[in-house]
Amino acid sequence: MYSIQDVSKKTGLSAHTLRFYEKEGLLTHVERSPGGFRQYTDEDLEALGLICCLKNTGMSLQEITRFVALTHEGEQTLKERVELLRKHRENMIARMAEMQKYLDKVTWKVNFFSEKLRAYEEKKQKGEG
Amino acid sequence: MYSIQDVSKKTGLSAHTLRFYEKEGLLTHVERSPGGFRQYTDEDLEALGLICCLKNTGMSLQEITRFVALTHEGEQTLKERVELLRKHRENMIARMAEMQKYLDKVTWKVNFFSEKLRAYEEKKQKGEG
DNA sequence: TATTGACTTAGAGTAAACTTTAAGGATTAA
């Protein structure tokens, strides 16, 4: 069992954000102590792991909420969930391919400017010498 | 020479956004027709290509503006520009590695849920038969 | 028992990057 602060430290999400996520239906049914304090389980942490994974790869909180809601509806939503994840996976792959293209471009630019810089420094050197 | 609409179509940025970028100092010194209409050159398109590349890989407009300003200052800022681009390139590489990890996770989840779905469909089949 | 941490609702504030509106006038292409 973890307090909200424990989970905040483990996930990097603030306590505010954890409560916000709960209110928005991203992480639901968090257990409570007799006194009403949130008590997160390892399962909750795992769920948060998936939530952060999806969020950090461009899925909106709204879509994640939808996915979580489907999960709670049980087995009959398995097909839809698989489709949702597959689609997201395709998006990720496309995004990564795009990133690779951009990386090539930036690499080229870095080399180009490095060469210009080298020439400039050399010129400066000669001017001084 | 391209009109603002031409450039909008070519880049996918709206005319509004192009004017906004100009105002913000991202794309500067765009030529004008005698009547005051913007006339973009191929050079402008190239510059926009780099701007979109940086933007789409997570650089903020503020940072891009800074880079553009350095460019206008001339050769003596070459070193800083190279450093800036190198740093951004490192960020991109780190981000891509992170994405790959997330992709592995999502791939695993897709397979896991697919298997669950398969088992579920089989169970349903048997129930019906 | 004192201090720290947690709880609630409700709403305001923030940042980035647009996006839209308004209002009126000028230019360009067919």
Added chain:
DNA sequence: TTAATCCTTAAAGTTTACTCTAAGTCAATA
């Protein structure tokens, strides 16, 4: 010539995902 496109300034609005504040109460820990 006429319809479509462009110009300006200035400001308000939008979206997402938080982030913070307030105000008051309750719980847990040393």
